[in-house]
Amino acid sequence: MITFSIGDFVCLQNHPYFNKNQNIKIAANAEMTPPIMIVGEILNKDEYNPLNGRQSEIQLRCYYYSTKDGKYIDKWIKAEQIKKLESDYTYLDIEKLINIENFDLEFLKESLLNKLVCIKSVDFELNKKKIFIDSSDGIRTNKENNHLEFLPPVMTVIDIVKNKEEKKYSSTKESFVEKDLSKYMFKCKWYNPKTSSYSEELIPSVILGIVKNQTSDLEIISSGINENGYIIIDLKNDVELEDSSRLVGNTIIKPTELIFNHYYYKLSAFDYMKQRTASYPLGDIRKNVSLDDFTQKAIIFGQIYPRYKTIFRPITANIFTENEYYLIKYRDKSNKITTRIIKLIYKEPYTDQESNSDQIFLVSNCLLRKGHIRHFTVSQILESTEILNGIEIFENATS
Template sequence: MSLNIGDVVFYKTHPYTGNNNNIRIAMYADYTAPILVVFKSLEDREFDVTTGKKVGMMTECVYYNTNEGKFCTRKIHSSELISSRESVVKERVDLLKEINLEIDLKDLKKEKNIKSIEELIKSKYLHTKVTLRSVDLELHKCKVGREKDNGDLVETNHLEFLPPVMTVIDFRYCDDKSKFCNKTGKPLVEFKCKWYNSKLKTFSEEFLNTELLYLIDFPLHLLEVYATQIDSNSYNLIKLKKSILLEDSANKKVKYTLGQSEAIVHKHFYYDLLTSDLIRGKKVSVLINDEIKEVKDSVLWGNIFPDYKNKRYFNGINDYDFKENEYYYISYTDKAKRFSKRVVNIRDLFFVIENREALYENLGWADDEISGNDSDIKKFISGTNSFFINSMTRENVSISKEKNGEEISVSRSFINNKNVVVLLEANCLLKGGLIRHFRLDGISEVRMINNGKSLLEEGEIIIDKKE
């Protein structure tokens, strides 16, 4: 295996593989070797001179030992190492930049010479923050232990070899006589890095080759913007890592969620925003890496129930006008008295007759001698217990046996009868977009999400003219 200076590698006993670092470490995690960065290639040959077989190369690798508070180097043969395909977790790839002085000079259209290199370092890198290339994988490394009461494993970070965030305070050439590599022509420069050493309780300094380091490029100006939203009533439009496919909805996907900001959390070299996630119904950490997409409270919410401000609550939830294919935020208590809040996409509104005999008795339809209109309704609803609700007014409700089938109008009192159960069929985002049915009498609060399709499916904020 051919390795280059700056490559991130694992020792063969490490639980990570070359293509998969999303692995949790159980049992005795202290046996886990550090993630290494190739520091030197100690041999030019990769093949045995007598057999012609590929034998690899001897390398020198570097890592940071937090227990000793220092950088350590070890000679290891390449046959004992596994090369990592990725050295940065995907979502944070824009925050860690490779340091390549040659490319920087080309971008600036400057000639490669000692003077240009020194000017570049002083203008771009001096007093910036850097860290060892293994930082993100070490930060991502987790161990799992004893199970919780509900069977979930307790997960904690395994930070024994996490390299520090450092400041560049000076630089030098690796060799005063050989300032450029005789094979590649790259400038051989080391940065003098300074960091607070938590083990020694003082500041430490170390010269490190630029090819071993990442430049930390976090947009700090965003923190002030996000800080203004803490504990406000507005929401942030946040892209989901994995889209939610709505069941039986022509491949419709929810790609965004809404979160209320609660706190800014520092995580070694980057910042997360702790949010209360509307769709997932729990607190979620989201990487701060983009301009904020604020959705004000007045823009987000449409019709609500109960509407105390406009005194629209006297007739109960049955009077609320649900619209098909719209998104709603509901507070719901099921038959087992379990309370939850969830975002749903309405598919249908229908009702079920639970006790036909009791219904007829309440409506005075038990005898055959009933009025012509009531007789027509009684005849229409015979033979099945489930009906679609197509439209509603304050006095009447239009119903049908089939979706968009033959309709008949019944009074509101019919729907409000205790022997009739009105149900919502909806795609529930809390349940991964699966179809669920909700008893209308179990919904204690509902809010319509204005322009929900644009917000949650397309990530577009639409502000009505009246706003």
């Protein structure tokens, strides 16, 4: 039997999410999808029905925010009518509010008044996706949108009070909690676009998380962007270099702009390993960002070939050294041009059958292809940039 605690994430049985899998996109009429809720109070009376001998049903008081109505809604629901969900991640500070029952009211007011908070279900609702068919250009294609019907607001704590209700224990069973709830209630204020004004609400502390202050990180990142800096960051998953025991655990990114994602910031940056622009939550880049994390271009990238200053220096096999990393622009047999980072394993001479000319392969691990070995003809390389201390950057920098 599933047990519930205050602060748990729950939803009705007909919700498409289940347990740890929330990467499910919603088709058809997404508006019929119920909200993700948080348990704010539990009634589990130590009583039995005299007619059938069964214990009284467990009742859960569940909270969610309705964007359409512009207000918080709480409903009492029987435990067997809902299912529990687990959160994969959050950028809220949840830990700070877990044990607040151990602190007195004055201390909490001194430390938490004017802090920003949000109910803990925000990540579920922020990442909920709906798909639909679009045929505006004459071709039926699936498109994707965010489904934000229950996205809760970021709020300011303007007061903290004790809950008028109290936790109750059974008079017959030792340590059996019949009524569980938050000891403290947070009075929160937020801008309500539904009313074009400000709203206030008393909210149980157990359903809230604190929005982390990222001001110092933002100042550092903004400075780095203005100075055209680069950052070396951890990969989520290491890449194993084929035919090698070496692992690539880092990549080079060039930050371009900051993005605010409802309650936390993301950094938009160009990833040199994947050769595309992506966004990275600041909390995922580093636990502590400092100005030393930014590196200038001249520290990472070395000589560029072909070179045209004073003396023309073409691209030849001699400019490549085994076990070094290079950023190359390459034209394949189909005349498709791609840019990628490679680690040279060795050089291999061969004769091109079509032109009957002598050529040289660069047999290399290609980071664009997840470390797999690829062969690159030197004469097809349009541009090559040496990456200084590549092994230290990609394999050792932050691991």
